[in-house]
Amino acid sequence: MKRKIIVTGGAGFIGSHLVDKLIAGGNEVTVIDNLSSGKMEFIEHHDQDPNFKLVKLDMLELEKLKQAIKGADMVYHLAANPDVRLGAENTKVHLEQNIMVTYNLLESMRMNKQQNIVFTSTSTVYGEASIIPTPENYGPLIPISLYGASKLACEALITSYCHTFEMRSWIFRFANIVGERGTHGIIIDFINKLKTNPKALEILGDGQQRKSYIHVSDCIEGILFAVNNSDEMANIFNIGSTDTINSTQIGELIVKEMGLHDVKFTYTGGNRGWKGDVPKMLLSIDKLQKLGWNPSHNSKSSVIAATRSTLEKQ
Numbered sequence: 135m136k137r138k139i140i141v142t143g144g145a146g147f148i149g150s151h152l153v154d155k156l157i158a159g160g161n162e163v164t165v166i167d168n169l170s171s172g173k174m175e176f177i178e179h180h181d182q183d184p185n186f187k188l189v190k191l192d193m194l195e196l197e198k199l200k201q202a203i204k205g206a207d208m209v210y211h212l213a214a215n216p217d218v219r220l221g222a223e224n225t226k227v228h229l230e231q232n233i234m235v236t237y238n239l240l241e242s243m244r245m246n247k248q249q250n251i252v253f254t255s256t257s258t259v260y261g262e263a264s265i266i267p268t269p270e271n272y273g274p275l276i277p278i279s280l281y282g283a284s285k286l287a288c289e290a291l292i293t294s295y296c297h298t299f300e301m302r303s304w305i306f307r308f309a310n311i312v313g314e315r316g317t318h319g320i321i322i323d324f325i326n327k328l329k330t331n332p333k334a335l336e337i338l339g340d341g342q343q344r345k346s347y348i349h350v351s352d353c354i355e356g357i358l359f360a361v362n363n364s365d366e367m368a369n370i371f372n373i374g375s376t377d378t379i380n381s382t383q384i385g386e387l388i389v390k391e392m393g394l395h396d397v398k399f400t401y402t403g404g405n406r407g408w409k410g411d412v413p414k415m416l417l418s419i420d421k422l423q424k425l426g427w428n429p430s431h432n433s434k435s436s437v438i439a440a441t442r443s444t445l446e447k448q
């Protein structure tokens with residue numbers, strides 16, 4: 135069935151892959167993006183498609199946002215500032231770009247009587263979880279980054295709007311998503327550092343931070359599968375791979391993929407990369423698996439695929 139769909143943040147890394155998939159499925163897609171970190175080159179291949187439209191808009195502008203989303207059956211809300219590290223330097227950015235933007239979207243939907251929202255949340259809402267793999271019903275949720283706090287606040291706003299105004303939501307808590315068009319994160323950092331100096335790689339922390347990585351193609355499949363197969367008022371799912379890889383191992387894989395030898399690894403020390411970094415993260419994806427979805431990549435193959443596509447584009 136052809137649907138009218140809004141993708142906020144659709145010019146970004148994950149959003150643009152979602153747009154590709156939704157357009158390929160014959161849907162009518164409007165991207166709302168202020169191009170702060172999103173890029174035209176990620177979406178311009180749809181320019182001539184009558185099912186595609188870009189509205190360049192800062193979602194802090196409530197009235198314009200309300201007009202822009204009118205008539206859509208479904209809103210995929212990905213627009214955010216996703217930089218976890220930034221919160222330690224700038225305490226306002228996640229409040230504005232994540233919480234206020236989400237509030238504006240919910241208000242616009244409420245006023246337009248639009249009901250269906252998909253939200254991209256994060257593993258960082260769990261903080262330093264004592265149960266690993268961490269299931270969706272883990273608690274209490276004690277984020278340790280301002281980014282994690284902002285995403286948890288967004289989740290709470292969304293579920294309470296759903297209850298109060300008869301809306302429905304799908305909330306996805308992602309592990310680390312990697313792949314083509316990635317613009318930030320450990321893979322990009324390591325590749326850039328090694329291009330500058332192919333003899334040495336500085337790794338943040340002690341290199342033992344161990345996390346789950348999942349390829350963006352799996353992430354998109356998982357989202358669409360869950361949206362099509364669940365219909366509670368608030369459907370909350372983790373999306374990740376079923377294993378982990380540590381920072382040193384990622385460094386070794388990237389060195390190999392770049393064809394480098396005798397690279398000296400140095401460590402900045404401590405058990406985390408930065409203030410707010412969660413050193414160990416693995417999400418339980420039992421809930422999605424029981425529904426019938428499985429990722430096709432593990433952490434290692436996700437990192438390798440992402441490294442190759444990044445190197446090809448450079």
Ligand code: NAD
Pocket residue numbers: 142143144145146147148149166167168169170171172173191192193194211212213214215216231235254255256257307308309310311312317
């Ligand atoms: P991204 O920075 O590539 O995409 C975010 C998009 O939102 C960009 O296109 C940006 O221009 C747009 N945007 C930001 N503020 C806006 C505003 N005020 N108005 C309109 N547009 C705005 O990031 P991404 O990695 O693709 O992340 C997408 C979503 O997934 C985010 O919500 C992020 O928090 C979440 N997420 C990402 C990861 C990951 O590993 N990449 C992990 C967990 C959650």
